[in-house]
Amino acid sequence: MAKSNEDLSREIAELKSELRQMREIVNMLFNIIIESEEEDEDYIPYPGSGLSDNLRFNN
Numbered sequence: 001m002a003k004s005n006e007d008l009s010r011e012i013a014e015l016k017s018e019l020r021q022m023r024e025i026v027n028m029l030f031n032i033i034i035e036s037e038e039e040d041e042d043y044i045p046y047p048g049s050g051l052s053d054n055l056r057f058n059n
Contacts, residue, residue: 003011
């Protein structure tokens with residue numbers, strides 16, 4: 001089934017819009033991950049929790 005140039009142009013515009021939306025979603029997810037990692041750096045486990053046993057520091 002052949003599509004007209006107008007149909008193809010409309011479809012291209014829709015695909016560009018979808019791609020733009022996907023980029024926004026990826027950027028939002030990336031920012032969430034980066035912010036989460038920054039918060040984790042400030043985390044100091046409670047001494048009695050057993051979580052501090054696995055900490056390693058670069059000297």
